[in-house]
Amino acid sequence: MTPIPKGTVVRVPGRLRSSIVPVAAMVAALVLLTSLPYLLQAYGVGLVTETLILGLWAVSLNVLAGQTGLISMGHAATLGTSAYVLALLQRNLGWSFFQAAPVAVAAAVAISVLFALSAARSSGVYFILVTLAQGMLVWGVVQRWSSITGGDDGLRGIVRPEAFSDYYSYYWFALWIVGASLIALLLIQRSQIGLRLRGIRDSPKRMAALGYSVGTQRLVAFCISGFFAGVAGVLYAGYVQFISPSTVYVTQSVEGLLMVILGGINSFFGPLIGAVVVLFGRAGLSLFTERWLTIMGVILILVVLFGHDGIAGRVRALSQAIRRRIRGRAE
Amino acid sequence: MQIGQTILNGLTYSGLLFLVSSGFTVMFGLMRVLNLAHGAFYLWGSYLGLVVVGATGSFLAGILVAAVAIAVLGLATEVALFRRVRGNPVAEVLLTLGLGFVLGDLALAFFGGNPEQIAVPDLIGGSLDLFGITFPRYRLVLLAVAVVLFVALRFTLVGTRLGALIRAGVDDAEMLEGLGTNINRLATGVFVVSAALVGATGVLGGAFLGVHPGGDIEILVLAVVVVIIGGLGSLDGAAIGSVLIGLLVSVGSVFAPEFLYFIIYAPVILLLFFRPRGLLGVAN
Amino acid sequence: MLTLNSVCASYGTAETLQDVTFSVAEGESVALLGRNGMGKTSTLRVLMGMRSPALVSGEITFDGATLSRRPAYEVARRGLGYVPQGRRIFGSLTVLENLRIAERAARESRPWTVERVYELFPHLRRRRGVLGGRLSGGEQQMLAIGRALMTNPAVLVLDEPSEGLAPAMVGEVMAAVAELHREGLTVLIAEQNLALAAEVAARFVVLENGAVAADTDRESFLDDSALQARLLGVGPADRSPPPQRTPR
Numbered sequence: 001m002t003p004i005p006k007g008t009v010v011r012v013p014g015r016l017r018s019s020i021v022p023v024a025a026m027v028a029a030l031v032l033l034t035s036l037p038y039l040l041q042a043y044g045v046g047l048v049t050e051t052l053i054l055g056l057w058a059v060s061l062n063v064l065a066g067q068t069g070l071i072s073m074g075h076a077a078t079l080g081t082s083a084y085v086l087a088l089l090q091r092n093l094g095w096s097f098f099q100a101a102p103v104a105v106a107a108a109v110a111i112s113v114l115f116a117l118s119a120a121r122s123s124g125v126y127f128i129l130v131t132l133a134q135g136m137l138v139w140g141v142v143q144r145w146s147s148i149t150g151g152d153d154g155l156r157g158i159v160r161p162e163a164f165s166d167y168y169s170y171y172w173f174a175l176w177i178v179g180a181s182l183i184a185l186l187l188i189q190r191s192q193i194g195l196r197l198r199g200i201r202d203s204p205k206r207m208a209a210l211g212y213s214v215g216t217q218r219l220v221a222f223c224i225s226g227f228f229a230g231v232a233g234v235l236y237a238g239y240v241q242f243i244s245p246s247t248v249y250v251t252q253s254v255e256g257l258l259m260v261i262l263g264g265i266n267s268f269f270g271p272l273i274g275a276v277v278v279l280f281g282r283a284g285l286s287l288f289t290e291r292w293l294t295i296m297g298v299i300l301i302l303v304v305l306f307g308h309d310g311i312a313g314r315v316r317a318l319s320q321a322i323r324r325r326i327r328g329r330a331e
Numbered sequence: 332m333q334i335g336q337t338i339l340n341g342l343t344y345s346g347l348l349f350l351v352s353s354g355f356t357v358m359f360g361l362m363r364v365l366n367l368a369h370g371a372f373y374l375w376g377s378y379l380g381l382v383v384v385g386a387t388g389s390f391l392a393g394i395l396v397a398a399v400a401i402a403v404l405g406l407a408t409e410v411a412l413f414r415r416v417r418g419n420p421v422a423e424v425l426l427t428l429g430l431g432f433v434l435g436d437l438a439l440a441f442f443g444g445n446p447e448q449i450a451v452p453d454l455i456g457g458s459l460d461l462f463g464i465t466f467p468r469y470r471l472v473l474l475a476v477a478v479v480l481f482v483a484l485r486f487t488l489v490g491t492r493l494g495a496l497i498r499a500g501v502d503d504a505e506m507l508e509g510l511g512t513n514i515n516r517l518a519t520g521v522f523v524v525s526a527a528l529v530g531a532t533g534v535l536g537g538a539f540l541g542v543h544p545g546g547d548i549e550i551l552v553l554a555v556v557v558v559i560i561g562g563l564g565s566l567d568g569a570a571i572g573s574v575l576i577g578l579l580v581s582v583g584s585v586f587a588p589e590f591l592y593f594i595i596y597a598p599v600i601l602l603l604f605f606r607p608r609g610l611l612g613v614a615n
Numbered sequence: 616m617l618t619l620n621s622v623c624a625s626y627g628t629a630e631t632l633q634d635v636t637f638s639v640a641e642g643e644s645v646a647l648l649g650r651n652g653m654g655k656t657s658t659l660r661v662l663m664g665m666r667s668p669a670l671v672s673g674e675i676t677f678d679g680a681t682l683s684r685r686p687a688y689e690v691a692r693r694g695l696g697y698v699p700q701g702r703r704i705f706g707s708l709t710v711l712e713n714l715r716i717a718e719r720a721a722r723e724s725r726p727w728t729v730e731r732v733y734e735l736f737p738h739l740r741r742r743r744g745v746l747g748g749r750l751s752g753g754e755q756q757m758l759a760i761g762r763a764l765m766t767n768p769a770v771l772v773l774d775e776p777s778e779g780l781a782p783a784m785v786g787e788v789m790a791a792v793a794e795l796h797r798e799g800l801t802v803l804i805a806e807q808n809l810a811l812a813a814e815v816a817a818r819f820v821v822l823e824n825g826a827v828a829a830d831t832d833r834e835s836f837l838d839d840s841a842l843q844a845r846l847l848g849v850g851p852a853d854r855s856p857p858p859q860r861t862p863r
Contacts, residue, residue: 071421118600121607125365125420129559130603133596136552140592147589250548254428261425293436300429304422305415418666495712499705506703509663510717511691511766 019190022268023183030179037168049171049239051279052178057232058259058271059185063225065257066265067194068218069201071128074115074135075256078226080248082108082233084142087155087243097161097238104237105230111138112226116219135253143245154244158237174235181228182272188224189268197221251293258296261303264312273311335464337581343470345577346477347539350532352554352561352569353484354525360501360564362518363420364413367427370551371434372526376401376533377542378442381449384534390452398531405526409519417515435547446543449534473535480528481570488566497521501564553580556599562609571610616641616801617695617770622673622683624661631657631668633825639770644802646816648809650848654825655805656700659774662803663697664690678769692719696768700775700805702759706748710739713747713758717765732761735791753784760791770801777811789814809847813837821846 037045057079064070085107089100119130142149149155164173188194199207200217208214237243246252255278263274282292289295303310355369366372379400380393387393408430416422451469459468488494499507500514508514536550557576561568576595583594602609618638624631632654639645647655657668662675664687675683682690691697705713714729733740736757742750750758756776763771773792777785793815796802806812812819819836821829828846829836836842 071424118604120604122603125363125424126559126563126603126607128421128424129365129555129563130600132552132555133559133599133603137592137596137600140596141590144591144593145589250552251432254432257425257428291436291440293432294440297429297432297434297436300432301412301426304426304429305412492715495708495716498707499713499716502705502707503703505665505687506699506705507716508687509665509691509697509699510762511688511719512716513686513688 019187022186026179026183026186030175033175033179034172037171042167045167045171046239047279047283049167049174050236051275052174053232053235053239054256054259054279055272055275056178056181057229057236058256058263058275059182059268060225060228060232061256062260062265062268062271063185063189063197063228064221065260066267066270067189067201068197068221070119070131070218070221071257072115072131073128073250073253073257074131074133074138075225075229076248076250076252077135077138078108078112078115078229079233079236079252080142080243080245081111081138082230083237083243083247084149084155086234086237087158088148090159091155091157097159101234104234105227108230108233109223109226112222112229113219115226116222120215120218132250135248135250139245139248139250142248149245152245154242156242158241158243160238160241170239174239177231177235181231185224185228186268193220193224254300255296258300258303260310262299262307262310264310264314267310267312267316270310270312277311333585335462336466337585338578339461339464339466340470341578341581342574343474343539343577344580345573346470346474347532347536348553348557348577349477349481349570349573350473350535351529351550352557352573353480353566354528355554356558356561356564356569357484357488357497357566358518358522358525359558361497361521362417362500362504364518364522365420365424365427365563366522366525367424367551368408368431368434369427369529369554370547370549371431371438372401372404372529373533373536373550374438374542374547375404375434376530377449377537377546378438378533379530380534380537381442381447381542384449390450390534390538393449394531394534397534398527401530401533402523402527404530406519406523409522413522414515431547431551435544438547439544442542444544446541447537448541449537451538469538473539476535477573481566484566553595556595559599559609560602562611565609565611568609568611616678617803618674618676619658619662620674620676622658622661622675623671624657624668624673625671626668630671631825632661635673635822635825635827637820637827637830639801639803641769641801642799643818644796644816645804645818645820646812647803647805647820647822648807648812648847649822649828650846651807653822655807655822656774657825658822659697659699659772659803659805662690663687663695663772691766694767694769696763696766696771698756698759698763698771698773698776700778702752702755704747704750704755704758704762706746708747709744710747710750710758711743713762714739714765717762719766727764727767729765732764735764735794736761751784753780753788756780756784756788757791760788764795768800770803771795773802773804775805775807777806777808785811809837809843 036048040048061072061075064072064075082104086100086104089095089103090097115131115134118134119127122130143151160170161173164170196207196212196217197220199212200214204214207217236247259274259278260271261274262277263272264270278296285292285295307314351373355366359365376397379397383396384390384393412426412430413423416426455469455472457468458465459471488497496507496512496517500517504514540546553576557572558569560575561570561572579595580591583591587594616639619635622632622635635654635658647658649655661668661670662682664682664685670683673683674681677693677695680693682693708716711729714732738754739757739761742754747755747758760773760776771792776788776792780788789811792802792804796815802815804812804815813833817833819829819831819833820827823846829842
């Protein structure tokens with residue numbers, strides 16, 4: 001371990017204090033969201049469940065993309081690995097949800113470590129290409145190895161935990177796990193670990209000069225990202241109770257990137273907002289058109305061309321402008 | 332003679348892969364632009380070829396129309412989209428990705444989801460006996476076209492002033508501009524030629540592999556793999572990568588169909604670990 | 616003929632040129648002096664229309680036309696031949712190809728040809744089929760100058776052509792530049808070494824912290840050892856090679 005300089009020790013409490021507000025906000029949001037099944041029908045609750053789960057997945061992608069500056073095009077593979085492992089353990093070995101889930105999450109971490117190792121020496125555009133190849137590899141195995149994975153037909157019969165088998169109880173289950181995961185992710189982001197990840201994003205050379213191995217930091221990022229993507233994968237498998245290669249495909253990975261970029265790559269909650277927009281948008285638009293991929297592509301183009309920092313960035317800029325104006329009036 | 336058949340299959344597939352990946356890799360070398368809409372360009376070339384060949388009965392007309400139309404599409408996207416984010420590779424990649432999704436989905440909307448096949452003209456159709464192997468004549472023609480294209484591109488790159496300009500741009504684009512070359516125009520030219528090439532290849536490939544939704548991502552990912560192996564930006568690398576992947580696909584689908592994709596992608600990932608810029612990749 | 620008027624430029628938020636004003640008359644030979652990091656390379660890069668550092672304000676004119684905010688290729692086509700810092704030879708092109716790709720339609724009666732470059736640097740003729748990346752530093756510098764000449768420039772702009780070369784090579788390169796100037800070519804050369812600058816330039820423009828600190832003729836600058844010491848950090852009449860750079 002590198003000795004932590006004195007000044008850093010002094011700064012830690014301040015950083016913790018600054019975490020109190022968002023954590024409190026999240027707890028409040030959780031309480032509010034808990035009452036949702038009393039307000040909405042099964043369809044609405046289901047949509048919110050999916051949004052929460054994929055929102056967590058998008059935030060886990062942003063640990064790579066936003067915090068560490070690694071644009072991955074293979075993040076669906078991590079989600080899918082966890083879901084497939086859960087399904088296979090349940091179907092073939094008769095394991096319960098809670099028996100299979102830890103193994104599934106561990107599998108997601110393991111595949112993330114493999115991804116990190118194989119992409120360790122690539123950066124920029126090359127990194128994007130390696131992760132694309134990684135994602136296609138997992139997809140290819142899942143899609144082709146049909147004797148085990150069911151191929152394009154996918155795997156059915158994923159069993160939820162007995163206590164949470166109804167749509168509303170599973171919603172609560174997902175809500176509290178996603179909530180806890182987000183709090184954990186937020187605390188990680190604001191810790192020394194998160195600081196180091198941002199360090200290798202912004203100035204890898206300086207971090208290397210300070211004695212931090214860029215490869216190690218990347219591995220850490222992949223592990224954190226993989227763990228929470230694995231959690232999301234387990235929850236997702238339990239929610240849909242079915243898994244097919246499309247969950248592992250590039251389109252799914254790109255949808256994750258869309259959530260991240262649309263919501264705001266430089267913000268913690270941005271990808272969550274992105275997930276809300278993407279999933280609610282798709283659900284709403286599916287009533288009128290089948291051209292979801294076209295719309296997704298157009299949105300991606302527009303955000304890249306005009307949307308600096310996504311929705312979260314826009315909101316931040318707007319709130320800063322309003323604050324400035326209020327302050328201006330007060331003076 | 333199954334092995335001979337398999338190898339010949341693989342080599343003809345390599346020919347198609349080279350046709351797809353050559354423009355892609357030269358474009359990357361020159362402008363560091365990774366066009367992830369390349370597969371969608373291919374798919375639209377296929378569908379346009381399908382329509383034109385169906386309407387006119389002329390294979391050549393199909394190729395010409397597809398080449399011109401995709402060249403125009405390439406020019407439009409280059410001017411309207413890519414130039415706005417030049418110098419930001421990640422934004423460029425995401426932009427081309429978005430464009431690829433739009434084009435792929437619109438192809439599905441216009442042409443439906445049924446797999447189609449472009450008819451091969453009689454002149455180059457049918458099959459041929461080659462050392463005891465019966466083999467479709469068309470595939471051999473495709474391989475020949477790829478070899479001719481390789482020779483032509485290589486001659487252009489090595490033997491002409493235009494080729495020297497392109498290689499100089501790959502080495503140091505800013506310096507080349509400082510000597511009076513309009514690098515944007517050069518890049519646009521290369522991009523348009525690369526688009527025309529992939530449009531025409533769409534027709535050739537559509538008569539080989541058929542035309543179907545999702546074919547865009549399939550071909551894109553293969554092109555990506557080919558150029559990663561060979562090294563982004565290297566024409567010779569694209570040729571080597573095409574032959575390797577073509578043979579792997581052919582041998583793999585005979586002997587280990589369940590792990591075909593593993594056989595294709597695992598070596599790529601390994602190679603990138605040991606040689607992050609591929610076999611013959613251009614330096615930064 | 617060539618004028619920089621109050622040029623300010625920056626890399627991102629870091630200001631590199633604060634107020635650079637000087638001009639070069641036709642047929643003149645001007646040296647841009649100054650210690651490391653004082654803005655010599657930045658000045659030349661802005662002049663050549665490179666994307667960084669970005670021109671913040673000020674104007675550059677050449678032959679009555681505005682050069683500032685024009686793309687680099689237009690600056691080159693209007694007659695500025697650029698020999699950049701570090702030579703920047705196209706490594707995967709042969710010597711001959713390096714020269715050929717720079718060739719531009721001539722504006723004068725006696726245009727530069729590959730043959731004429733070979734006459735100036737006979738060395739290059741022997742090495743014409745060799746890849747640029749395989750050349751020695753001195754050969755690369757000759758090629759960089761030859762390449763700039765192939766654009767048939769009205770002004771030759773050189774950025775520290777002596778940097779990192781063996782002493783014998785420095786002599787040959789500087790003699791060629793002096794010869795080109797005698798033949799009537801306008802020269803603007805950035806140089807750290809006062810003695811070398813004095814060999815080719817009759818006027819010195821000295822930069823300090825991104826601004827022009829002195830603009831004098833050669834003799835008065837060489838006589839003013841106090842000014843030399845202040846601006847260049849060299850002892851009086853020091854004509855030895857520049858001091859070793861101190862590592863950061």
